[in-house]
Amino acid sequence: MTALLEIENLSSGYGDFQALFDVDVTVDEGETLAIIGANGAGKTTLLRTISGLVPAWSGTIRFDGRDLLRVAAHKRVGEGIAMVPEGRLLFPSLNVRENLLVGAYGRRPGTWTIERVVETFPLLEPLLDRPSSVLSGGERQAVAIGRALMANPRLILLDELSLGLAPIVVKQVYAALPAVTGAGTTALVVEQDIGLAMEVADRVTCFLEGRVSLQGTPETLGRHQITAAYFGLEQEATESTQESVNR
């Protein structure tokens, strides 16, 4: 497999606050990589730096072999990178259909249409002409994913899909992921819920305080090891912390 996204020695942050310290992450074409870590570990900053919303301080990001940091944020969609931002961030003055259409604004050529988004998320069918501000959290998340898919991305960045959603809704949202990644789209998933991340990911990377603390496949990494990396504990992670993660 060839690497679609190669990140080397990346440092980034907001103002004087450094959130990422010399991070190396590689995502292969077609795979789903989950990035897990506690609040403030730098997961979201990584996605925002890849999509261009946060400028990189140093290091390189190569996408399909090309230097991504030279590409303006609004042109990265056309390169094939779409993002589902944390908190969905739908456009409130646009209805659902318009939110999906605006997702296609800077798209690369491809096969995603409103019809195909509705096939993937059937719950959207009756909602297309509703204002996006009246939707439930799960519906918003479906629109946000659909909006990103409308750009026909090669790499989709999914930030905290489960945040603020009821467990049953989280299950529904994640159930649609294979339809997304099965089509050959590479996915970079940021998730706080380790169980969910292990389920959907081909590979897992743990972040701790802005640095990569552990990498591997869900099969080879034990939950114990991941818990330790998550909290920054040494191997003697206690039973009680493990329980809190399981919850």
Added chain:
Amino acid sequence: MSWVNAIVQGVLLGGLFALFATGLSLAFGVMRFVNLAHGDLAILGAFLAVSTTATLDINPFLSLFVVVPVMAAAGYCLQRFAFNRTIGEDPLPSILVTFGLGVVIQNALLERYTADSQGLDAGEIETRSLQLAGDIAVGWFPVIVLAVAVVVLIGLQLLLSRTRIGRAFRATSDDPATARLMGINDRNIYAVVMAIAFGTVAVAGVFLGIRQTFGPNDGPAQLIFGFEAVVIGGLGSLWGTLLGGVILGVAQTVGNQIDVEYDFLSGPLFGHLIFLAVLAFRPTGLLGARSSK
């Protein structure tokens, strides 16, 4: 009957105010940009029409085909290379920059055209009128102005609601950072919005120049009327802009009528009072349902 006449004339005058206010409303609605040079830009448009009509020996109406594209291009460039640097959470930089621009425009016009009042002669269309019922007659020219205002507003409404770039306008207005994730270049969107604002205010300026005489320092007064129309109608609402323009126009002509009959009040003063009343009792304007962010 003179009261009915005052109201009819006021509605027609409202078309001109609406044209003035459209650009203000659009720029504020999409990028929360307050343009204090807006009135001076209208006067600049009128002076450009003076030069165009003199140079090409054409009717002021035809000069619109020169003045509007020139002004729109100027608006695009100014936004792209200057105003965009002032866009942000804080509206103060945009106010300061456009205040300065207004001063520059006024003085440049004084240098180039002197302080003499100028007028645009559109020929007999200016004095032709249409007899309605009884002793009420409406001039063709004010009717044309109102019609143009309505056509411009309908066109903008369709642009915003039906087109790809209109969706991009609204998405950028909601959230510029997320709009960038969609591939929208917000800086370019702002420049297009400013081009439209300059283009519409140029139309308003040329119509003003046909309607009455004007001088280089008349911009700020026009800016006040434009702002009043925007605030009465509701910030960022296009139809509110037309409604606000019409209400302000009627207030002014009725105020003048009161002045004529009772020697009390005056047109602009009554307009200001209506504006203050709206500001006091309905600060979001008549059609401005959305609360400000």
